[in-house]
Amino acid sequence: MLSFDTIVALSTPPGAGALAVIRLSGPEAVHITASIFSKKNLADQPGHTLHYGTLRDPNSAAILDEVVVALYHTPRSFTREDVVEISCHGSDYVVRQVLAVLLRQGARLAEAGEFTKRAFLNGALDLAQAEAVADLIAADSALSHRVALNQLRGGFSDELRGLRARLVQFASLLELELDFGEEDVEFADRSGLARLLTEVRGVVAGLLRSFELGSVIKNGITTVIAGRPNAGKSTLLNALLREERAIVSAIPGTTRDFIEDEVSLDSIRFRFVDTAGLRDNPADEVEAIGVRRTRERIGQAALLLYLFDLTNLTPAEVAADVAELTRELPQLPVLVVGNKLDAASEAQAAAFTDLNTEYPTPNTQHPTPHKLQPVLLSAATQTGLDNLQTALLAQVRGAGLEQSASATIVTNVRHARALETAASHLAAVQQGMEIAVGTELLAADLRHALAALGEITGEISSDDLLTSIFTQFCIGK
Numbered sequence: 001m002l003s004f005d006t007i008v009a010l011s012t013p014p015g016a017g018a019l020a021v022i023r024l025s026g027p028e029a030v031h032i033t034a035s036i037f038s039k040k041n042l043a044d045q046p047g048h049t050l051h052y053g054t055l056r057d058p059n060s061a062a063i064l065d066e067v068v069v070a071l072y073h074t075p076r077s078f079t080r081e082d083v084v085e086i087s088c089h090g091s092d093y094v095v096r097q098v099l100a101v102l103l104r105q106g107a108r109l110a111e112a113g114e115f116t117k118r119a120f121l122n123g124a125l126d127l128a129q130a131e132a133v134a135d136l137i138a139a140d141s142a143l144s145h146r147v148a149l150n151q152l153r154g155g156f157s158d159e160l161r162g163l164r165a166r167l168v169q170f171a172s173l174l175e176l177e178l179d180f181g182e183e184d185v186e187f188a189d190r191s192g193l194a195r196l197l198t199e200v201r202g203v204v205a206g207l208l209r210s211f212e213l214g215s216v217i218k219n220g221i222t223t224v225i226a227g228r229p230n231a232g233k234s235t236l237l238n239a240l241l242r243e244e245r246a247i248v249s250a251i252p253g254t255t256r257d258f259i260e261d262e263v264s265l266d267s268i269r270f271r272f273v274d275t276a277g278l279r280d281n282p283a284d285e286v287e288a289i290g291v292r293r294t295r296e297r298i299g300q301a302a303l304l305l306y307l308f309d310l311t312n313l314t315p316a317e318v319a320a321d322v323a324e325l326t327r328e329l330p331q332l333p334v335l336v337v338g339n340k341l342d343a344a345s346e347a348q349a350a351a352f353t354d355l356n357t358e359y360p361t362p363n364t365q366h367p368t369p370h371k372l373q374p375v376l377l378s379a380a381t382q383t384g385l386d387n388l389q390t391a392l393l394a395q396v397r398g399a400g401l402e403q404s405a406s407a408t409i410v411t412n413v414r415h416a417r418a419l420e421t422a423a424s425h426l427a428a429v430q431q432g433m434e435i436a437v438g439t440e441l442l443a444a445d446l447r448h449a450l451a452a453l454g455e456i457t458g459e460i461s462s463d464d465l466l467t468s469i470f471t472q473f474c475i476g477k
């Protein structure tokens with residue numbers, strides 16, 4: 001166990017609440033708490049016990065609060081150090097007073113993520129698991145929660161450790177060959193190594209592919225809502241979010257900034273981005289910029305929701321707009337939505353409902369025309385929204401999101417980077433073997449690949465890396 005000082009922080013969110021939990025960790029955690037706790041001597045109590053009592057300021061003898069203290073003794077705690085959790089009343093004033101006294105008695109205010117960092121440094125968690133703690137705290141859909149929990153429980157780490165262990169065996173045989181240098185021996189069976197590399201590269205490639213899915217689960221599916229001014233984009237976004245976030249107005253071109261918000265539908269997160277209206281001749285410069293940015297945003301979207309006003313566009317105009325928007329993005333899934341069903345005549349609605357044909361697209365590079373059977377709804381009266389939700393979910397289910405929720409999914413950019421590095425070094429080892437380069441080069445590339453895989457779980461880590469990971473946490477975690 002590494003020896004540290006004793007840290008303290010509020011572990012529940014700041015602000016008024018029924019309870020607030022103040023957590024201490026470190027060699028003096030029990031002693032410091034005992035010095036302000038009256039009723040019994042906490043230092044004599046066993047771990048994993050709860051104690052009701054009074055906290056007093058030892059200087060003024062003023063009562064601070066009536067509290068319940070939970071004791072955890074090293075190494076049976078989250079950080080593996082002595083840990084004390086004080087549940088006090090959830091008032092900012094009480095919390096400030098108690099923290100001030102604890103600091104005076106010898107504790108130090110914890111830095112962001114320091115509790116979890118200690119858990120990592122003391123071997124309670126590996127790095128990927130520690131990062132999962134942050135993900136779990138941030139998880140706000142059933143899927144992202146499941147993925148984070150799997151990672152916290154070590155699913156991903158186990159898989160990586162398995163890969164590394166097998167590569168290490170080979171690496172050490174190669175190193176052995178190097179030790180014998182001039183004698184020209186081959187301990188490592190080259191065809192066995194080739195098979196192993198193919199297999200490991202396959203697993204790494206699979207994990208990298210899962211990252212795309214992982215980022216969908218963690219960050220939501222970026223859905224850009226685009227269409228002509230006054231189609232009802234802001235109104236639809238408001239209806240989806242059920243709150244007034246976007247500015248709704250009857251003057252065309254008022255949505256100049258991007259408004260982003262997230263909605264969880266059936267445990268899948270959608271990040272909706274409202275855009276400035278698309279017009280060929282934008283009325284002013286600000287709007288011209290808005291239109292250009294709309295195109296940029298569409299370029300980053302996972303899904304395009306094209307919205308049009310049923311009362312003033314024909315199927316041919318809709319087809320032309322969609323073709324124009326997706327001109328450079330033939331792969332982008334598009335959901336076409338007709339709005340203002342409440343105001344549309346029967347004939348106007350029928351023009352779109354009877355339409356079972358595929359819209360022709362003028363894009364010659366994209367031979368299969370988009371199927372654009374529109375979803376019809378009224379954003380203002382909120383009718384037909386459930387059809388839109390069903391259509392949105394169908395888009396995602398098509399991508400196979402649900403089935404893969406139980407498999408290991410990479411959600412962390414740092415992990416993905418490390419996997420990419422590992423993949424390129426493994427490719428180099430394999431290519432090197434094909435052209436029979438010297439053992440020295442093979443061994444070097446294999447070492448780099450191992451280092452990259454080891455960085456994910458923190459078997460190999462630098463201070464800078466640890467600092468950058470743990471400062472992303474909040475204080476108290």
Ligand code: GDP
Nearest residue numbers: 230231232233234235249250340343378379380
């Ligand atoms: P945007 O420019 O595409 O963002 O359009 P807005 O959401 O600002 O809406 C433009 C106008 O259309 C506003 O006056 C809305 O009240 C109106 N509107 C939006 N949705 C509907 C709808 O479903 N039915 C009717 N009748 N009017 C709507």
